[in-house]
Amino acid sequence: MTEYTLNELMAVNVARQLHDDEMGFIGVGTGGRAFTVAVGLPIVAARLAQLTHAPNFTIQIGTIISPDLENIPKVFTENHITTWPTMARVRADDNLDMFVKGKVDVGFVSGPQIDQYGNINITVIGDYKKPKVRLVGCLALPEHLAFARRAFVITDHNARTFVENVHFVTGVGWQANGKSREEYNLPGGGPVYVFTDLGVFDFNGEGHRMQALTLHPGVTPDMVQEKTGFPVIIPPNVPTSILPTEEEIELIRTKIDPENILLKY
Amino acid sequence: MRNKVISATEAVKAIKSGSTLTIGGNTIRRHPLGLVREIIRQEIKDLTIYVWVAGIDVDLLVGAGCVRRVEAAYVGMGPLGFAPNVRRAVQEGRIEYEDFSETSMLARLRAAGMGLPYLPTKVLLGTGMAQYATHAKPVTCPFTGEQLYAVSAAKADVAILHGYYGDVHGNIQWPMVRNTDDIDPVIAKSADHVIFSVEQLIDPKTVMSNPTMTYIPHNWVNAVVEMPYGAHPGTCDGIYDPDSRHLEEYMEAAKSDDTFKAYLDKYVFGTKDDFEYLEQAAGLAHLLSLRVSH
Numbered sequence: 001m002t003e004y005t006l007n008e009l010m011a012v013n014v015a016r017q018l019h020d021d022e023m024g025f026i027g028v029g030t031g032g033r034a035f036t037v038a039v040g041l042p043i044v045a046a047r048l049a050q051l052t053h054a055p056n057f058t059i060q061i062g063t064i065i066s067p068d069l070e071n072i073p074k075v076f077t078e079n080h081i082t083t084w085p086t087m088a089r090v091r092a093d094d095n096l097d098m099f100v101k102g103k104v105d106v107g108f109v110s111g112p113q114i115d116q117y118g119n120i121n122i123t124v125i126g127d128y129k130k131p132k133v134r135l136v137g138c139l140a141l142p143e144h145l146a147f148a149r150r151a152f153v154i155t156d157h158n159a160r161t162f163v164e165n166v167h168f169v170t171g172v173g174w175q176a177n178g179k180s181r182e183e184y185n186l187p188g189g190g191p192v193y194v195f196t197d198l199g200v201f202d203f204n205g206e207g208h209r210m211q212a213l214t215l216h217p218g219v220t221p222d223m224v225q226e227k228t229g230f231p232v233i234i235p236p237n238v239p240t241s242i243l244p245t246e247e248e249i250e251l252i253r254t255k256i257d258p259e260n261i262l263l264k265y
Numbered sequence: 266m267r268n269k270v271i272s273a274t275e276a277v278k279a280i281k282s283g284s285t286l287t288i289g290g291n292t293i294r295r296h297p298l299g300l301v302r303e304i305i306r307q308e309i310k311d312l313t314i315y316v317w318v319a320g321i322d323v324d325l326l327v328g329a330g331c332v333r334r335v336e337a338a339y340v341g342m343g344p345l346g347f348a349p350n351v352r353r354a355v356q357e358g359r360i361e362y363e364d365f366s367e368t369s370m371l372a373r374l375r376a377a378g379m380g381l382p383y384l385p386t387k388v389l390l391g392t393g394m395a396q397y398a399t400h401a402k403p404v405t406c407p408f409t410g411e412q413l414y415a416v417s418a419a420k421a422d423v424a425i426l427h428g429y430y431g432d433v434h435g436n437i438q439w440p441m442v443r444n445t446d447d448i449d450p451v452i453a454k455s456a457d458h459v460i461f462s463v464e465q466l467i468d469p470k471t472v473m474s475n476p477t478m479t480y481i482p483h484n485w486v487n488a489v490v491e492m493p494y495g496a497h498p499g500t501c502d503g504i505y506d507p508d509s510r511h512l513e514e515y516m517e518a519a520k521s522d523d524t525f526k527a528y529l530d531k532y533v534f535g536t537k538d539d540f541e542y543l544e545q546a547a548g549l550a551h552l553l554s555l556r557v558s559h
Binding site: 121 | 291292294318337338339340341343344345346347348351352355356358362364365366367368369371375387388389390391392393394396397411412442443444445446447448450451500502503506507557559
């Protein structure tokens with residue numbers, strides 16, 4: 001049996017859901033674990049998809065359109081990002097127009113609060129007018145959930161993140177404030193998968209609630225429920241997540257991320 | 266053709282306490298921080314700030330008590346995480362804050378630049394932005410009947426921006442290698458009065474023979490200030506990297522009001538201009554070590 005790390009398992013599960021000819025939008029991210037889930041994992045998954053079943057899958061990282069994934073920067077500091085070989089660097093306003101128009105197939109998102117309908121909060125913890133914790137704002141998270149054909153959520157699983165109700169709806173999932181996505185008439189596909197360290201989830205549960213699609217090896221339904229702040233739907237006999245093949249692990253370790261930069265944390 | 270070069274001290278006098286201000290750059294990239302430090306020195310207060318994806322520019326102004334209200338898509342320190350002064354000021358109720366997303370804040374700044382009172386957007390539908398915003402109202406499309414939100418023009422009295430190169434007339438040029446993740450032309454169009462600091466003044470003849478490198482033409486610009494390393498301790502992409510040594514000191518100082526006051530006393534109030542600031546905060550040898558080549 002192939003040995004793999006948890007990050008490699010997550011990356012493989014993301015990669016298998018990417019289709020040929022799609023474009024994925026990855027943010028710029030911060031450091032540490034937040035970098036891995038928001039930037040590192042999506043880049044590895046995208047490159048893995050390119051090298052296996054989706055040769056024409058391409059990405060944009062902010063305004064960097066289709067960068068050379070054979071030459072991923074060794075460090076993501078300013079000048080390395082600025083000089084990364086790429087097909088185009090467009091202006092941010094042009095880039096956002098195309099996003100709103102529906103030209104992003106897969107939006108990779110993460111966030112400190114997610115509820116059972118896939119609403120995501122990256123804005124405040126507590127009361128909006130006098131928050132307990134002020135977070136960063138909204139960025140393009142609302143656009144990812146409103147306009148991308150499919151939004152993929154990647155985050156670690158704990159009860160502080162998966163909450164009954166988000167404190168602020170930065171991005172709209174399948175239902176917010178008692179109204180459905182359809183009623184809001186949002187053009188994009190919304191959040192379709194959540195990839196965590198425990199398993200893969202979708203929003204095809206009753207009433208578009210989050211349900212387990214697969215659980216990672218060794219993960220039990222009780223472990224998932226314990227780390228989720230709302231009743232998570234776990235079908236009986238839920239299958240095990242896709243396990244990485246030897247070829248996939250070889251590609252990640254020797255070709256995609258040989259210096260373990262993208263999946264380090 | 267008029268010469269628009271003036272000192273930072275003179276340029277910043279156009280910004281009045283209680284007015285609205287918009288700022289170019291992105292997170293810790295290419296903000297006009299030399300001009301920001303001069304705003305702090307001149308003790309201009311009660312500002313309302315309209316920004317897109319902002320960072321250390323707004324954090325400095327908030328930390329110095331210059332700001333009454335912020336309207337933005339993001340204020341953070343990019344790779345360094347949260348903006349400490351802004352976070353504390355919001356949590357303690359000292360400043361007002363209104364959130365927009367990247368495209369809705371862009372729409373507000375664009376509306377200002379187009380001379381329109383508002384632009385429509387779909388992105389607010391169902392969000393907390395729609396719930397709390399005072400600058401967004403539901404509207405129905407007169408053609409399709411679709412539900413949209415109108416977001417009001419964010420028209421600032423003054424815009425401050427940092428450019429790579431500029432001539433004395435206010436033609437601002439970019440280099441071939443740059444990070445394009447900003448909306449500086451939109452910011453420049455949105456305000457009544459536009460002040461540019463530039464890394465380097467260049468010969469107008471150079472501009473005349475390379476006019477496609479001009480991204481902001483002179484007729485949009487009211488004042489030009491030559492401020493080498495004017496984006497320090499942030500980066501001016503293509504020219505120098507962020508000063509991580511000073512940014513660490515900044516993040517440490519910004520952890521409390523007292524330590525940040527000491528930071529401002531040392532580096533801003535304790536220096537008469539940005540040349541003195543750069544000597545104090547970095548020194549020539551360290552500044553040169555930040556230069557990048559490509």
